[in-house]
Amino acid sequence: MSVQHNVTPIDSTKIVAFIGGGNMAQALIGGLLAEGLPATMIRVAEPVAELREILALRGVGAFATATEAVNGADVVVLAVKPQIIQAVLAELADLVADKLVISIAAGISVATIAHGLAGHERIVRAMPNTPALVQTGATGLYADDLLSQLDRDMAATILSAAGLVLWVEDESLMHAVTAVSGSGPAYFFYLMEAMIDAGIAQGLDERTARALTLQTALGAAQMAIISEDSPAKLRQKVTSPNGTTAAAIDYLDDHAVRTHIVDALGAAGKRSIELSAN
Numbered sequence: 714m715s716v717q718h719n720v721t722p723i724d725s726t727k728i729v730a731f732i733g734g735g736n737m738a739q740a741l742i743g744g745l746l747a748e749g750l751p752a753t754m755i756r757v758a759e760p761v762a763e764l765r766e767i768l769a770l771r772g773v774g775a776f777a778t779a780t781e782a783v784n785g786a787d788v789v790v791l792a793v794k795p796q797i798i799q800a801v802l803a804e805l806a807d808l809v810a811d812k813l814v815i816s817i818a819a820g821i822s823v824a825t826i827a828h829g830l831a832g833h834e835r836i837v838r839a840m841p842n843t844p845a846l847v848q849t850g851a852t853g854l855y856a857d858d859l860l861s862q863l864d865r866d867m868a869a870t871i872l873s874a875a876g877l878v879l880w881v882e883d884e885s886l887m888h889a890v891t892a893v894s895g896s897g898p899a900y901f902f903y904l905m906e907a908m909i910d911a912g913i914a915q916g917l918d919e920r921t922a923r924a925l926t927l928q929t930a931l932g933a934a935q936m937a938i939i940s941e942d943s944p945a946k947l948r949q950k951v952t953s954p955n956g957t958t959a960a961a962i963d964y965l966d967d968h969a970v971r972t973h974i975v976d977a978l979g980a981a982g983k984r985s986i987e988l989s990a991n
């Protein structure tokens with residue numbers, strides 16, 4: 714796996730069309746807008762009228778059909794559920810011949826996309842995550858050897874508007890990327906929910922419990938990113954012998970919580986593999 718450094722700045726002459734304007738497309742669009750791509754260079758195909766209205770308020774072109782959205786686009790981002798990808802590919806097969814196609818659909822392989830697009834070769838598979846909306850996303854990318862360096866750079870530039878970008882050399886690793894970072898924000902939100910509940914159970918008001926939890930999550934993430942210490946070492950530094958943290962960690966260990974977390978991510982990876990069989 715390699716981190717993409719020296720990503721070229723966003724090319725504001727390229728039109729990017731999203732197929733599907735849901736959660737993930739909106740997060741990626743947020744990143745592109747923040748990075749300076751003019752809203753007029755972003756188009757979205759989205760069947761839900763309320764979502765089209767939300768997107769139009771941000772100045773992007775919102776259309777009911779893929780045909781309208783991809784007209785004139787340089788890059789097409791497939792942001793629909795894996796379960797409907799085949800129908801979407803059939804709809805797009807005649808429309809994307811001259812375009813780079815980036816798919817973010819969980820579990821859907823480059824070969825499946827190429828087949829659905831009648832042998833199209835300019836394909837990148839990406840697995841971003843929702844913090845893209847605030848430009849702190851993490852995206853795994855994969856492309857086969859057929860893809861030109863120019864297209865690789867264009868895909869990396871678009872996704873790096875959302876945050877960190879890493880290429881994997883073996884497509885099967887995209888299942889692990891999905892389990893760790895694609896779904897990953899949900900695990901941290903889950904932990905935040907539980908910590909807020911715990912704070913309230915111990916007498917804090919909801920606002921205070923929430924503020925303390927979120928700031929602690931932010932601080933822990935920032936420390937782990939900038940520190941030379943591993944997460945394990947940073948945890949040890951919080952944990953005084955026989956103190957409060959030790960009481961909590963001992964409880965987690967006694968209940969095999971670490972094993973359960975590893976197993977939970979295993980379930981996510983397994984589901985990604987299942988989706989790839991559709």
Ligand SMILES: NC(=O)C1=CN([C@@H]2O[C@H](COP(=O)(O)OP(=O)(O)OC[C@H]3O[C@@H](n4cnc5c(N)ncnc54)[C@H](OP(=O)(O)O)[C@@H]3O)[C@@H](O)[C@H]2O)C=CC1
Nearest residue numbers: 732733734735736737758759792793794795817818819841
């Ligand atoms: N959410 C996440 O954190 C992440 C999601 N992904 C992947 O991103 C993809 C999208 O996920 P997410 O944004 O959460 O899903 P959403 O359901 O929020 O968004 C998908 C949107 O596409 C619309 N849609 C359905 N059919 C079509 C069509 N033919 N043409 C255009 N749009 C259509 C859906 O409308 P309707 O509701 O009416 O069907 C929906 O609004 C999935 O493949 C997922 O695996 C990847 C990384 C992270």
Ligand SMILES: O=C(O)[C@@H]1CCC=N1
Nearest residue numbers: 819891894895896897
């Ligand atoms: O839950 C899902 O299937 C998608 C893929 C990764 C995050 N959300």
